[in-house]
Amino acid sequence: MSFVLDQVRHIDGQLDRLHWARQSSSSSSPELSAASEETSTGDDSVETSIDSVRLAELQAAIKLVSTASSRDTPLSSELILSALDVASISDASSRSKDRGQVRTSSAAEQDLQWLLVSKATAQAYGLIINILLEQTLPLGQDIWYWDEVLGSSLYLGLYSAQTAPQKIWRLSKTVYFDARSRFDQRETIQDVDDQQVTSYSQNWSNFYGLVKDSIRDRSLTSMQSKVTTPLMLYRSEIRSKQQRLRRLREMSACGLGVLVDEGMNLDVDEVGISRAKGNKNEWKTVVLKSVSLMENVLRHLTVLDLGIHDFEDTVFMSVEEDAELTHANIANEDSNQRLVAMVHRLQLILRTHLPNHERTSNHIVERYGRPTRLVRYWIPATAILLSSTTLLRILVNRKAEFLTWVHNLGTTTIDFWYNWVVEPVQKVVGTIRHDEDSEISIMSKESLKGDRASLERMVVDFARDNSSTDEAEIASIRAKVKEGDLTPVLRAYEKDLRNPFIGTLRGGLVRALLIQIQKTKVDVEIAVGGIDALLKSQELVFGFVGLTPGVLVCLGLFRWVGSMFGGRKGKREHNSRGRMVRLLRNIDRILSASTHSNNGVLSYKDHGMLLCEVHVLRQSARRIMPGQIYTEFLEEISDLVDLQTGVERQIRVVDRMRWAYFAWLR
Numbered sequence: 001m002s003f004v005l006d007q008v009r010h011i012d013g014q015l016d017r018l019h020w021a022r023q024s025s026s027s028s029s030p031e032l033s034a035a036s037e038e039t040s041t042g043d044d045s046v047e048t049s050i051d052s053v054r055l056a057e058l059q060a061a062i063k064l065v066s067t068a069s070s071r072d073t074p075l076s077s078e079l080i081l082s083a084l085d086v087a088s089i090s091d092a093s094s095r096s097k098d099r100g101q102v103r104t105s106s107a108a109e110q111d112l113q114w115l116l117v118s119k120a121t122a123q124a125y126g127l128i129i130n131i132l133l134e135q136t137l138p139l140g141q142d143i144w145y146w147d148e149v150l151g152s153s154l155y156l157g158l159y160s161a162q163t164a165p166q167k168i169w170r171l172s173k174t175v176y177f178d179a180r181s182r183f184d185q186r187e188t189i190q191d192v193d194d195q196q197v198t199s200y201s202q203n204w205s206n207f208y209g210l211v212k213d214s215i216r217d218r219s220l221t222s223m224q225s226k227v228t229t230p231l232m233l234y235r236s237e238i239r240s241k242q243q244r245l246r247r248l249r250e251m252s253a254c255g256l257g258v259l260v261d262e263g264m265n266l267d268v269d270e271v272g273i274s275r276a277k278g279n280k281n282e283w284k285t286v287v288l289k290s291v292s293l294m295e296n297v298l299r300h301l302t303v304l305d306l307g308i309h310d311f312e313d314t315v316f317m318s319v320e321e322d323a324e325l326t327h328a329n330i331a332n333e334d335s336n337q338r339l340v341a342m343v344h345r346l347q348l349i350l351r352t353h354l355p356n357h358e359r360t361s362n363h364i365v366e367r368y369g370r371p372t373r374l375v376r377y378w379i380p381a382t383a384i385l386l387s388s389t390t391l392l393r394i395l396v397n398r399k400a401e402f403l404t405w406v407h408n409l410g411t412t413t414i415d416f417w418y419n420w421v422v423e424p425v426q427k428v429v430g431t432i433r434h435d436e437d438s439e440i441s442i443m444s445k446e447s448l449k450g451d452r453a454s455l456e457r458m459v460v461d462f463a464r465d466n467s468s469t470d471e472a473e474i475a476s477i478r479a480k481v482k483e484g485d486l487t488p489v490l491r492a493y494e495k496d497l498r499n500p501f502i503g504t505l506r507g508g509l510v511r512a513l514l515i516q517i518q519k520t521k522v523d524v525e526i527a528v529g530g531i532d533a534l535l536k537s538q539e540l541v542f543g544f545v546g547l548t549p550g551v552l553v554c555l556g557l558f559r560w561v562g563s564m565f566g567g568r569k570g571k572r573e574h575n576s577r578g579r580m581v582r583l584l585r586n587i588d589r590i591l592s593a594s595t596h597s598n599n600g601v602l603s604y605k606d607h608g609m610l611l612c613e614v615h616v617l618r619q620s621a622r623r624i625m626p627g628q629i630y631t632e633f634l635e636e637i638s639d640l641v642d643l644q645t646g647v648e649r650q651i652r653v654v655d656r657m658r659w660a661y662f663a664w665l666r
């Protein structure tokens with residue numbers, strides 16, 4: 001919602017308060033009550049029914065043009081015109097004459113008619129302001145585009161190449177029509193007999209000679225331009241276009257400021273009483289003046305030869321000399337005629353002046369604004385079109401390779417998903433659930449138990465073969481072997497080392513060595529078992545470590561895809577914040593460099609420029625600020641656009657906005 005709709009709603013509320021105040025005063029007046037009683041006793045039931053139908057039509061039309069029926073934008077011109085057509089205000093007197101009787105409108109009907117026309121004027125007022133805003137804001141982008149072109153020789157050369165076909169076509173048309181006019185003049189001078197003898201080839205050769213003469217004349221007339229380079233000519237052309245756009249922007253801003261400052265200033269208090277003293281119908285004069293103001297602004301806004309001061313003087317002089325506003329007060333006897341005239345003017349504005357203004361403004365922008373997309377992109381489009389056959393040939397010749405690449409890409413993606421994402425996730429879930437298949441293990445569970453039992457049997461058999469032992473000693477040897485003590489074997493080993501050859505032949509030395517090898521194997525398995533237990537205690541950690549690469553790759557890919565195809569809210573907010581900072585800078589610059597009057601009030605042009613910047617600032621703040629903060633921000637906006645406060649206070653408001661809303665401007 002922009003300040004335009006706020007302005008229209010404010011005016012609509014003032015009109016409603018005026019209407020209710022008039023109704024309250026009329027119901028309490030004894031003269032009007034007596035008159036209404038006489039009217040009610042003198043009229044028949046048919047006339048009463050006609051009046052009730054007429055009042056119902058007016059009330060329906062008033063409801064249509066009220067701000068409660070609109071949402072985020074003012075009503076369109078079609079709806080406003082339809083409301084005025086349904087009301088048929090201009091046909092009220094004619095319908096009475098057709099019935100063969102003189103019928104004057106009742107006081108209630110006149111009040112509803114004025115209320116309807118005033119509300120329609122308020123909607124048309126908001127519509128025109130909104131159109132001026134929409135036309136003024138894009139002009140800054142076109143001016144910035146020309147600044148970019150002027151700031152680079154590369155862009156300037158590209159612009160010359162882009163516009164070369166247009167210039168050649170225009171030059172060809174000019175030369176053709178010039179030669180055609182010369183040929184027609186020569187034909188009219190010749191006699192009729194000469195025309196009959198002249199053949200077709202001679203006519204063509206004569207016309208070709210005239211074309212060469214036209215080109216030669218143009219070359220002679222443009223001889224003075226040879227002292228400048230083509231780039232300088234293009235710079236001069238671009239500066240001229242930029243100057244015309246700046247003039248249109250200033251004129252539109254001035255018209256916007258004039259309408260906002262001088263239009264529909266009803267000056268009504270909260271109870272519906274006009275503050276204008278001496279005339280209770282002063283608000284009607286304000287509405288009439290606003291209609292005349294809108295008409296004259298639309299008529300003179302696109303006349304770029306006028307300066308800003310000339311435009312203001314012309315508009316205000318036309319309003320002062322308006323025939324409908326020659327009398328300051330609106331008498332009761334000519335109120336209906338003035339109302340009918342105002343309806344006709346309002347319809348003329350919506351049907352003629354406003355479309356003509358939009359058409360003229362669009363023509364100026366098309367002529368002096370940035371080139372169309374066809375002009376800007378015909379060079380790359382032509383290059384792509386000419387190389388399309390080569391590209392198509394490459395695609396056809398390497399079709400198999402492209403299909404293989406696509407197949408390999410799909411296979412790699414699927415394998416990566418299942419091997420690095422799905423399977424690690426399944427393992428982590430199995431670890432959490434203590435699934436036996438997902439346990440991390442270096443060796444089998446029964447390996448250590450079998451090797452230890454084998455070592456025990458080997459030591460016991462070795463002890464039995466080398467000494468006489470009873471069951472108690474064997475039990476002691478078994479217990480010591482479980483603890484890792486191989487004393488009987490080591491003693492026999494030490495004894496055989498004294499005579500290694502004999503011990504080898506007897507087999508005791510070899511047998512002791514093999515037992516020690518088995519003992520070493522058991523010790524290694526015990527150490528590996530400790531490592532296995534450590535791995536099992538950290539099994540969940542290792543599972544997440546295995547899952548991390550796949551998850552990181554997927555997250556990075558998803559974020560990249562999201563940033564490419566959607567989910568750019570953060571980037572938009574960042575851009576909105578940067579844009580708000582630049583808008584505050586522009587507002588401060590407008591206020592600091594403004595040419596205000598003696599009482600410290602902005603000029604119409606500066607006020608219009610300020611309204612344009614504030615309109616964009618308000619839309620940007622709505623995207624990033626929460627509800628309560630945005631409501632407080634709107635209060636600052638209201639103080640900023642209030643001209644009665646003066647430029648100095650407006651500058652202080654801008655400073656307050658910088659530090660108060662710093663968190664949303666970073």
